[in-house]
Amino acid sequence: MRKGVTEDKGVLADILDKAEVVWLALVDDEGPHCVPVNFAVEGDTLFVHSGKRGRKAACLDSGAPLAFSAAVDMELKTSEDNACELGYRFRSVMGRGVPRRLTGDEKMRALDLITLKYAGRAMPYNEKVLAITGAYAIDMHSATARIKE
Template identity: 65%
Template sequence: MRKGVTHDPKVVSDLLARTDVLWLALTDESGPHCVPVNFAEEDGVIYIHSGRRGRKAACLDSGNRVAFSAALDIEKRKGGDDACNQGYRFKSVMGNGTPRELTGDEKMHGLDLITVKHLGRQLPYVDKVLPITAVYAIDIEEATARIKE
């Protein structure tokens, strides 16, 4: 295994908790599709929201596995006078899982987690927006964290 890489779910969860944006890699008949999303993670499950229409929603509704990545604390390190010694310090997570759409209390729980993570507190939702909002859970099947210092 590469130096600084771990499969420890606690490390993965800690890094995801401190990351604002998750890059979600999807695929459909047109090929790969990558989108940044707001998210929250709890107990090995990533929660995201989406409109019910569009390419992202169609990909998620297909049930095909997705990949994801996130990075934080990115800092250029001083590396000397040649190109080969340049680089970055960072913390990152990469993984994959299978999405499933949530309904009822599970949907609201996912929205609440996202809201609290990104806004710091629970806020009310607009009733007419909830029916046109999809919430997905991505059960993490495999994930690694890398800390490069």
């Protein structure tokens, strides 16, 4: 495995817990596209939400494999003398998975996990918005963390 890359579940969990967004790499008939999403993670599953209509929802509903990434602790490395020394220190996660739409109690649990991550507490939902919101579980089939120092 490449230097600075690990599959250690503890490292993966720490990075995902601290990440503010996950970028989903999706593909449809129009081609590839990448979208940032709010998310929560539990074990080997990412949870995301989306409107029930639109390109992102159609890709997620298709059940087609996707890729995801997140990065934390971004710090610019500078140099006065050599462009090759410019870059970033960071910790990141990259992985692949397959999405599935959630309903009923599973949907509510996913939304609660996402709310807890960002608000730090449970909150009520607007029923009209809930009706047009989809929630998805992305079962991570593989994931690696990279630490660049």
